Amino acid sequence: MKAIALTSFGIPEVLKELELPIPSLTDTQVLIEMRASSINPADYLFRSGAILQSPMAHKFQDQLQLPMVLGNEVAGIVQEVGRKVTQFKPGDRVMGMIQRGSYMDYVAVEEDHLAVIPESLSFEEAGAAPTVALTAWQALFEHGHLQPGQRILIQAGAGGVGHVAVQLAKQHGAYVIATARDYNHDFVRGLGADEVIDYTKADFTTQITDPVDIVLDTAKDASTFGTGLPGEIGEKNFSVIKDGGTYISVVAFGINQYPKVRNIYAHFFQAQPNRTDFESIAHHMKDNKLKIHVNETFAFTVQGLLQAYRKSEELPKRGKIVISKNLSL
Known part of the structure; x- marks a missing residue:
């Protein structure tokens, strides 16, 4: 073959x-x-x-x-x-x-x-x-325990994991803030985002007026790759999360050992394939709830x-x- x-x-x-x-x-x-x-x-x-x-x-x-x-x-x-x-x-x-x-x-x-x-x-x-949908699914529901009415920041909302997470979070009743370059704003809003911030033109920490319950970070950061610890973006993520909130990262692989900040639960994970989650994702796609x-x-x-x-x-x-x-x- x-x-x-x-x-x-x-x-x-x-x-x-x-x-x-x-x-x-x-x-x-x-x-x-x-x-x-x-x-x-x-x-x-x-x-x-x-x-x-x-x-x-x-x-x-x-x-x-x-x-x-x-x-x-x-x-x-x-x-x-x-x-x-x-x-x-x-x-x-x-x-x-x-x-x-x-x-x-x-x-x-x-x-x-x-x-x-x-x-x-x-x-x-x-x-x-499979990879992007499973990662978003498990990030939001297994590790983030997202609840209706919560505020969530999704970094890189137009990317593979990000664009799935925006859809799933909005359908679950969350208030969704996403970062994306300006040419992707209409695309990300079309997925369901309530707010979209161009991270290349504005410091997203100054654009978020109220703290968020959860940050899902899917954005690549060169400093994070070198150390596994939150880089510049990661430090800013912490600053917009409320006390006792949740920081889920699919990029900062050393964040689980990072010193605790304001009792924020910080967790890195890699998606674990299983048929139950895949079937849930397939049903969402069949019902046009996920594209x-x-x-x-x-x-x-x-x-x-x-x-x-x-x-x-x-x-x-x-x-x-x-x-x-x-x-x-």
Whole structure:
């Protein structure tokens, strides 16, 4: 089968097409013919080799072997199931997550990391959804314990996780403030944000008149990547949270050890795939309560992935960039 992999770390041109065997299944896995996947910020960290400079590099040593197939989201059609799999059968349309390696014709995924998708949902939208939707879902409801009527600040409201979080928070009855560049303001307001602040033109701390109950920080900060601790944006986030509020970060991986500030609960997490949450997300998408914005779609080819990575590094950014097998046929 075809796979597109890194043969060295660096610029997108290091991607090469390889011929690999179809994955063998364990008893609890499902074999999926991949129809769509997408690009996430973590893919850039691995592809460029920046992860090697991170304080967390030691945690990924067993994942840094070359050649490396990137991608951790998949949407497609079930081809085969393991002996103990009970929830899926060949022919099912599904979406799900793996640790890494979805840029391949066939992908083996744990049964509990999948959900059936409705016929009304395209593979492209489903392939863009798993990581960002699961991260936003768990950030708001499992870790943030968001309640109707609460005020929440969502950093990078037009991004992958951010644009999902804006929709979910507003539907849950929260008052939503989001940051975004000026050209994304109409987009973010259309998702449901009550206020949108251009963080490049104004200090958001001066624009927020009343403290918020929760901050969800999805904005990349160079100083945070170097230390894992809240950088300039993080320090400002603390300043707008009420005493005893909540600060959820998907970027500041050292925040759990950060000294407590005004009894604010500060927590970093990475999404943990499970079928229950994926099914809830799929239902929201089926009922048009959640829309994953596909910024642009590229073919499942070396050239297509190269173009997709180049696009992911450009402005403006909005939603997700998708890799589709349909375009490579």
